[in-house]
Amino acid sequence: MTRRLLVLYTGGTIGMDHTPDGLAPVPGLLPRLLERFQSAELTFDVLEYPELIDSSAITPAHWNRIIGDIAGRYDAYDGFVVIHGTDTMAYTASALAFALQGLGKPVVVTGSQLPLVHPRSDGWSNLADALEAACQPDLCEVAIAFNRLLLRGCRARKLDAASFAGFDSPNAPPLARFGIKADWQRQHWLVLPGPFRPVTLREDVRVAAFFLTPGAGTALIGQTLAEQRLDGAVLMSYGNGNAPAEAGLLAGVADATASGMLVVNISQVVHGAVEVGAYAASQPLARAGALAGADLTPEAAVAKLTVLCSQELSPQERREAMQRALVGEMTLLPD
Missing domain, CATH: 3.40.50.40 (Rossmann fold)
Incomplete structure (x- = not known):
């Protein structure tokens, strides 16, 4: 069965390229690079945001954009991947976990420590794992895919800015480990009652x-x-x-x-x-x-x-x- 996903590209290191001013997001680059993942079993659409931001600039308004895009297209896709910078990835994953109430489909957040154009980029494996996780019909929560781990989004933290092992969930087990085969830890997955009722955030909340x-x-x-x-x-x-x-x-x-x-x-x-x-x-x-x-x-x-x-x-x-x-x-x- 072919799975249909929506990929939301918000910005971050993964889609950057070298410019005269240093690494910076390049519109259109990441959607082109992602085409190699299309297959008979997996098809996806990419929604590239018009303003690709460094995730240190994230605000509740940006969270509302992601929430709204998932909610507005919820019935059209089997799962969702959110491509995001690493600095505030755990904040965004947590916000989505609480705001997407009654979630019945996978929402997987990922990014990378090095851009895809770098010869040693970790982005390729992170994307592959995120797309595979987002195809799991019984994964009904927000997760982070990073460095061959799938972590509960509201348990994950960025703990390392100097290695590919950027994220972990210190007080909770991983939801999956990715090796030659995916080791799905389904005993740790959530089973939450619906219906799907996303919450729009107050952007002036203090x-x-x-x-x-x-x-x-x-x-x-x-x-x-x-x-x-x-x-x-x-x-x-x-x-x-x-x-x-x-x-x-x-x-x-x-x-x-x-x-x-x-x-x-x-x-x-x-x-x-x-x-x-x-x-x-x-x-x-x-x-x-x-x-x-x-x-x-x-x-x-x-x-x-x-x-x-x-x-x-x-x-x-x-x-x-x-x-x-x-x-x-x-x-x-x-x-």
């Missing part, structure tokens, strides 16, 4: 992340939370969710929570999770109203808050949704 450090920055974070009326905040604390019992920080978290803002406490460490009660130092933030984010990645935490704050939900409904695993984004600890 979600910010704060990295806790020793010293004056602790009180400054509290002051910012109290004074800046954000829609949501991610607080990256130490270890298992620990933070100093600094009066300014705790007052800011309490003020923000009382105003209806969601403050989510996640860990700075790559492996592990926030465990309130594991240490006494984890208790003050929880008492001030911060929600324990388990092993959410920073990218998933920001994306989840952005999508929840874009919906017509009450503060309590948002709090409850933040503490549930909606698309496999976190491992919940037993009560």
